[in-house]
Amino acid sequence: MSGGSTIQIDRLRRTFRTGGADIVAVDDLTMTVRAGSLVAITGPSGSGKSTLLHLIGAIERPDSGTITADEIEVTGLRRTRLAAYRRSIGFVFQRYHLLPALTALDNVVAPVLPYKVDFRKADRARELLAAVDLEGRENALPAQLSGGQQQRVAIARALIGRPRLLLADEPTGNLDSKSGGEILNLIADLRATYGMTVLVATHEQRIAARADRVLRLRDGAVVEDLDLQVGHPASDTLTRLDQLRA
Template sequence: MPHSASIEISQLSKHFPAGPTRIPAADNLSITCDPGTMTAVTGPSGSGKSTLLHLIGAIEQADSGTILVDGEDITSMRRSRLEAFRRSVGFVFQRYHLLPALTALDNVLAPLIPHRVAFDKVARARELLDAVGLGGRYNALPGELSGGQQQRVAIARALVGRPRLLLADEPTGNLDSRTGETILDLLIQLRTEQGAPTMLLATHELRLADACDRIIHLTDGRIVEDTAATRVG
């Protein structure tokens, strides 16, 4: 059973150029997440939610500060080690990012294709599609699926490698309210399962945030509130 990751962020900063100035997307952030916890990152558009997830997932590089995942500083990793680290992270994006020419099953399998794993890849992919309610759509192309179904495929893909860390960036942002509720339920259910990864979710959805262990609210790249969530069923 894969373990869940611990996260310790210290004095993390990231700025982006904007004409003659530099805009802070992460401004001296310090955050600790215990293994197996679920943390919501909230805030208005441009507050730094996505940037924080991209920094933790090693998609973006920090200007300064450290990010320790299980005690290992990803801000100072060599490229080869970073590639291995990224394979231990599952990503769910707002726009799904499915490959249009691949079936649902092959989209879920895609992250595993270049790598050896200690389990049956196809069986794992089928198991996850079953779990997200798409057991009958293994051979469907993304264009034959609704937006909510595509996001379910994306969640299955994020979990196929048994990640220790799951990062979800506005996972319901492109969905209607009813479909969004289904995706929220899937993510909430995931946190109760044995061996579930540590999760950070950038979201505007209050119900999803309240289902987390804590809510970190960002404004202009700074933490303005960090509170325990009110758990909902």
């Protein structure tokens, strides 16, 4: 992987119609994410964390505003190029979405199976499973793995296409505290190893200790932006985030 993506967001807005009323999920949001950085997006449920990631990943379309990834305006892409952009991103979700009839190895290979790539798919999948500490479990079915192990397979699957951008939406939501901490540490370690830009939406304040930047959302807007690369100690940041919890 040749460095992470730079993401520029300008006046992004997304609303949903619920019960006859408009709910603002992302409210006129503007920000720049540095290439190769690890950004933790925190905030209470309904603050817009998942919607923001879905907009950056082109799973949803904004009502207005623009998203630019490496000088490509994502919000202006048509269907074919939009699909190619989605394939260039690694996604990790709260639910693992593994195919139950496939082995761990085959689940990792699945996203690139229909496409011509410049690497040996099975070899790359084995390398990634080893990177997430699942060497020797290549032939295990999802039902034979713990929740934390299934999420590790999902992370390896997200990396099979060599993405410059990894989006993780509540990746520890279905895990116990110990497994959740291990997954957050793993994501941070993989960012360092592969040089990706990583955005993690999470309720877990511990990710702040490994992040370059922590954004706190409320009602779709950024209410706190802590940049750890300009001298904020991680312990101070954790204290500050605890004070800001809703």
